[in-house]
Amino acid sequence: MRTALLSLLSVLVAAPARAQAPPPSADVPAEAPALEGELVVDLNDRLTDAQVAELGRRYDVQILPVSSYSHRHRIYRMQVRAAAADRRALVARILAALRRDRAVEAADPALIYQIPETAPGSLTRDEPVGLPARVEGAERGFPNDPKYKYQWHLDQIRMPRAWPQAQGQGVIVAVVDTGVTQVEDLRGTEMVPGWNFIDNTADARDDHGHGTHVAGTIAQTTHNGIGVAGVAYKARIMPIKVLSAQGSGSVAAIAEGVRWAVDHGAQVINMSLGGRLYSQVLAAAVQYAYDRGVVVVCAAGNDGRGKVSYPAANRGAIAVAATQFDETTTFYSNWGREISVAAPGGNTRLDQNGDGLPDGVLQNTVVPGDPSRQDYLLFMGTSMAAPHVAGVAALIIGAGVKDPAQVRRILERSARRPNQLKATRDDHYGYGIVDAEAAVRAAQAATQDRGEGSLALSLGLLLLGGVAMRRASRASLHPL
């Protein structure tokens, strides 16, 4: 119980480039930010308003909606009325009782989440005169985005060879994060309506910088002569704001954001956020997405330890580890048996490619601390790795493979094994570094197989039909 109260979810951006490496993390959760005297519940969807109110009276708690969408899935905050002295024990007892209650699908402490500080580098000013990153296989003149040459991370997942085949046309990718702002290099990217679960409004713009950067990796406007490129640039972005300008949110808002995205047509959900402890309410939301055919991609976490964060470690989620330029996994990337694949998260402490810039992931976003400005910023983290995979998932879906289990299989089987990965998989890389070109080819082959399969099936039916018709005609010739 106590450990459950000690959970901390945070957005997965690693420490500032100039700072010392954090000490290897002890296997103890950070102290404690759960809202005092508050719980989060996901009640049975069939309960009536009267039954919800009755439940509140029975537990002597105040039931509050998370947003105007709360009634749909019956996700609520619960405030416990008690004097401060005995409140903690009372909250624990109520939580235990709720978890046994048949009207309750899931219940958690009201965890508070926060973002570790970020100190991105800027590319706009003092653009270095360095060697451009090697861009393997790029078509001459494509893409024409001037800062593309610094996006070594797109090269690492073999985007130049994938783009001619697939761009994720029309696939809806939800970015469950701090919001998304259409900065200059996202203006040519299609957006669909989302929701802001912090302010409970339809305005899900980014007041932090993290979510827009993530959205840029997925679908930055590409080949528009401006800025940088993105993986699935013809995909549509659905902004789901569940983290505040300070980078704090709640498991209730995240769970509700996931369900909102599923209910409004998202085909991929990216969650570059996580925490060390399991949340029933969030796990149920991930399962809800998976069961309805939505691919959920999550960052493995930045603690540099052998335990994958939640929701990445939840069933139904694709957990993504982070690599740097030399294809080793990074100092901050979590590892464990849940890791599915690795993708570039970068390391802004290094310049291994010698282009004069820290080896971060480069996208256009709002400036942290001043969301009225925008810039091209280098971030690092498993937060940056996950959207590379979400983008490739959109390419796979665009090629016709939609089932989440099959999308995952294609991502894993087509992943490229770097020299450092000696086996078919390990707990650091999963099955290897995601390979956009190989994934698209595998998806196309699977779609073709299925097409041939259904053609064979319909030919079979036709033959059966022919036999039946002949029998029928014989019967008509020889009536009994």
Ligand SMILES: [Ca+2]
């Ligand atoms: Ca661009």
Ligand SMILES: [Ca+2]
């Ligand atoms: Ca560099």
